[in-house]
Amino acid sequence: MSAELWVMVMAGGAGTRFWPASRAHRPKQLLPILGDRPLLRRTVDRVLGLVGAERILVVAGQSHGREVRRVLADLPPENIILEPVGRNTAAACGLAAWWLKRRAGGGVMAVLPADHLIEPDEAFHRDLKAAAEAARSQGRLVTLGVVPTRAETGYGYLQQGSYLGRFKDRKAYELISFKEKPSKATAEAYLAQGGYYWNAGIFIWEADSILARMADLLPDLARGLEELAPALLTKDQEGALERIYPGLPAVSVDLGVMEKAGGKCMIPAGFNWSDVGSWAEIHHLSDKDESGNAAQGQVLCRDSEGCLIQAGHRQVVLLGVKDLVVVETEDALLIMDKAKAQEVGLVLDALRKKGKGELL
Numbered sequence: 001m002s003a004e005l006w007v008m009v010m011a012g013g014a015g016t017r018f019w020p021a022s023r024a025h026r027p028k029q030l031l032p033i034l035g036d037r038p039l040l041r042r043t044v045d046r047v048l049g050l051v052g053a054e055r056i057l058v059v060a061g062q063s064h065g066r067e068v069r070r071v072l073a074d075l076p077p078e079n080i081i082l083e084p085v086g087r088n089t090a091a092a093c094g095l096a097a098w099w100l101k102r103r104a105g106g107g108v109m110a111v112l113p114a115d116h117l118i119e120p121d122e123a124f125h126r127d128l129k130a131a132a133e134a135a136r137s138q139g140r141l142v143t144l145g146v147v148p149t150r151a152e153t154g155y156g157y158l159q160q161g162s163y164l165g166r167f168k169d170r171k172a173y174e175l176i177s178f179k180e181k182p183s184k185a186t187a188e189a190y191l192a193q194g195g196y197y198w199n200a201g202i203f204i205w206e207a208d209s210i211l212a213r214m215a216d217l218l219p220d221l222a223r224g225l226e227e228l229a230p231a232l233l234t235k236d237q238e239g240a241l242e243r244i245y246p247g248l249p250a251v252s253v254d255l256g257v258m259e260k261a262g263g264k265c266m267i268p269a270g271f272n273w274s275d276v277g278s279w280a281e282i283h284h285l286s287d288k289d290e291s292g293n294a295a296q297g298q299v300l301c302r303d304s305e306g307c308l309i310q311a312g313h314r315q316v317v318l319l320g321v322k323d324l325v326v327v328e329t330e331d332a333l334l335i336m337d338k339a340k341a342q343e344v345g346l347v348l349d350a351l352r353k354k355g356k357g358e359l360l
Contacts, residue, residue, distance in 0.1 A: 005132045006107050007047045008096040011040050011060040011068060011114035012086050016345045017278045020332035021310065024360050029114040030067055033276060034285055039115040041071050046118060047110075050125045057099060058114075059083060059092045078233060085246045090221060090253040094214050095245075097207040098229040108132045111203040111253075116275050117285065123271040130170035131204035131267050137167070141213065141257070141264040142204040143175065145197025146273045151187035154277060154342060156180055156199035156254070158266050167267070175266040178259045197266065200273055203253065213261045221256070224248045279325040280341035283308035293318075297328075308338065332359055 015028025022028045029040040044056060053075050060068045062082040069080060081095065093111055100107055110128050118124050131142040145158040161174030178199060190196035215222040224244055231240030258264060274285060286294035293301045297311025304318040312328045325341060327334040351359050
């Protein structure tokens with residue numbers, strides 16, 4: 001185990017693109033998607049052998065606290081912090097950095113999304129160790145870039161800069177810029193040109209380094225976190241969070257810090273990765289029959305191809321259709337063109353306007 005590396009898992013997302021399986025009370029990271037364990041549990045298990053339970057911190061939403069604690073019963077209770085409201089990833093990262101300073105006087109922390117699929121564990125551990133060395137030795141903000149395998153428009157991209165050297169035999173490069181989700185033509189150009197990587201949202205830095213960048217780039221957030229910090233790991237923590245956290249600026253750490261900060265670098269990842277970001281991605285990752293259909297539950301497909309079907313308690317039959325997503329739950333049924341998988345959030349907006357809040 002690493003005596004210096006800590007892991008912070010961001011588990012506050014809503015997972016709206018996985019409706020109707022994902023709901024406000026049970027978001028994507030708490031679902032056993034692509035296996036028998038919730039994605040949050042898989043994320044924690046992935047790093048247990050690297051740092052141990054004592055060095056894993058999870059930041060989650062207060063409304064999911066009971067389920068998070070049940071799923072992660074092996075973690076010390078104080079290692080699970082519940083946000084009273086979501087204030088995006090910069091606030092969560094700053095909160096974790098201050099927690100680490102209060103707990104251990106500082107250290108290197110790896111920030112991981114709770115709902116991604118990564119394998120094999122050994123390659124992931126190797127890259128985290130290399131990134132930790134880069135963060136520790138040079139005070140850099142480090143991210144892991146995933147080598148793209150297709151011209152994907154659903155991911156952000158990282159632009160590689162000049163070669164910096166090796167850390168634990170892993171090459172590191174300057175990180176020139178973050179690119180927003182591109183058009184198809186732009187994504188194809190990135191792939192053809194090379195030097196562009198998928199942004200996996202994985203960051204490694206020293207607690208002091210990220211807090212110093214926040215003080216420069218997000219001073220309002222930094223002041224709020226500094227006010228909150230003395231209460232962390234005390235009996236006053238919950239009250240301080242309730243009082244201070246809702247007033248913090250809501251900004252992503254990508255936009256608020258990483259896009260603007262100096263002294264950042266990227267290590268190309270040596271593992272397989274997916275953000276499991278949509279029903280279409282679930283189809284891509286699932287085992288399929290000879291017609292390209294991925295089915296779960298009581299499903300019968302005839303003259304149909306390229307479909308994802310997740311049945312609940314009823315028999316589901318597909319006849320003469322192509323490239324559909326069908327998800328059935330007790331109170332809702334989603335049927336959509338697989339190409340529309342990134343637009344499920346618009347359906348939730350429509351249901352909300354119709355007063356169907358019980359379905360969200």
